[in-house]
Structures are given as structure tokens and as C-alpha cells.
Amino acid sequence: MLAYLQNLTFWDWLALGTVLLILEVFGAGGYLLWIGVAAAGVGVLTYVIPETPWALQFILFGSLSILTAVFWWRRQRSAEHVAGHSGLNSRGQELQGRQFTLHEAIVGGRGKIKAGDSLWLVIGPDMPVGTPVEVIGQDGVLLKVRAVAL
Incomplete structure (x- = not known):
């Protein structure tokens, strides 16, 4: 050997x-x-x-x-x-803190915003179309928003 x-x-x-x-x-x-x-x-x-x-x-x-x-x-x-920080299965988190304009009015606590080329369901106080909103959180597939003071 x-x-x-x-x-x-x-x-x-x-x-x-x-x-x-x-x-x-x-x-x-x-x-x-x-x-x-x-x-x-x-x-x-x-x-x-x-x-x-x-x-x-x-x-x-x-x-x-x-x-x-x-x-x-x-x-x-x-x-x-x-x-570990890829954002996979939590796409809405990348939108937190960003401002958007309401695409559909929030009626009964639900509405829509357009982020990029996607429409997102949002929850928050009732607001008319075109209101500037800020994403403040996420609840499953729903984004929580509040009105932005101009």
C-alpha cells in the first residue's frame, strides 16, 4: 500500500x-x-x-x-x-411607509390602491377616490392605510 x-x-x-x-x-x-x-x-x-x-x-x-x-x-x-430577509410570502411589507393614491374609494372599511402594476386591497377609514394614503401595516393580504395630511 x-x-x-x-x-x-x-x-x-x-x-x-x-x-x-x-x-x-x-x-x-x-x-x-x-x-x-x-x-x-x-x-x-x-x-x-x-x-x-x-x-x-x-x-x-x-x-x-x-x-x-x-x-x-x-x-x-x-x-x-x-x-431570511427575502420578503418571500410577505410582499406587502415592502410597501409599508410608502404613500399611494386610492384607486377605489374605501367604503365600509375596504378599498384599493395601485402599487406599481398591481392593485392591492386596503382597509382603513372611509375615504374618496384620489385621496393620498400611507401604508401603515398589513393584515394577511390586506394593507392597512391611513390618510396622509397634505
């Missing part, structure tokens, strides 16, 4: 990288992807510098595996942080 390890070629590293990438396809969650990339990187290095000692190859493989896994982990954490 030691004789095999002492005579590793770039093909061995590329084969290991390929096997790891194939295993990643079956759902390893990203970890084997980066370890496979590290193995391929060592394979490229041993192609460029074929006399690289086997111990250095393993040190490089371990170091690259750790570095790429940490890089992936940090990137995933930052992506989760950004995704």
Missing part, C-alpha cells in the same frame, strides 16, 4: 475527484463537491509538477479540502442570512 501511495499520479487524483463528484450527485449536501474539487486541484498540480512528493500531495489535499469546505460553509451561512 505504501508503494502505491508513493507513486500516485495525476490520474489517481482526478479519479478520486471524479468519484467524489459522482457521490455528491447522490445528495451529500455540498461537502463532497468541494473535497472533489480539492482532489482535482491536487491532480492538476501533480500534472504540472509530476515529481511532487506523495506526503506533500496529501498535505495539499487535506489543506485544500478544509479550505474549500470552510469557504462553502461560510458562503452557505451568508446565503441563509440573505434568504
Whole structure:
């Protein structure tokens, strides 16, 4: 076994990288992807510098595996942080604090405003069409509005 390890070629590293990438396809969650990339990187290095000692190859493989896994982990954490504030399923929150003109009068506590190319149902005190209103909250799909003092 030691004789095999002492005579590793770039093909061995590329084969290991390929096997790891194939295993990643079956759902390893990203970890084997980066370890496979590290193995391929060592394979490229041993192609460029074929006399690289086997111990250095393993040190490089371990170091690259750790570095790429940490890089992936940090990137995933930052992506989760950004995704947590995406506004998905709460589109009305982005309208809070903005002012609009009533598109349909609020009668019986309900009316409509036009925000961009969408009509939104609003609730608030009765007001005529054209009244400037400010969105102050959201109740499900209904936006809460109040009249804006001019």
C-alpha cells in the first residue's frame, strides 16, 4: 500500500475527484463537491509538477479540502442570512411607509390602491377616490392605510 501511495499520479487524483463528484450527485449536501474539487486541484498540480512528493500531495489535499469546505460553509451561512430577509410570502411589507393614491374609494372599511402594476386591497377609514394614503401595516393580504395630511 505504501508503494502505491508513493507513486500516485495525476490520474489517481482526478479519479478520486471524479468519484467524489459522482457521490455528491447522490445528495451529500455540498461537502463532497468541494473535497472533489480539492482532489482535482491536487491532480492538476501533480500534472504540472509530476515529481511532487506523495506526503506533500496529501498535505495539499487535506489543506485544500478544509479550505474549500470552510469557504462553502461560510458562503452557505451568508446565503441563509440573505434568504431570511427575502420578503418571500410577505410582499406587502415592502410597501409599508410608502404613500399611494386610492384607486377605489374605501367604503365600509375596504378599498384599493395601485402599487406599481398591481392593485392591492386596503382597509382603513372611509375615504374618496384620489385621496393620498400611507401604508401603515398589513393584515394577511390586506394593507392597512391611513390618510396622509397634505
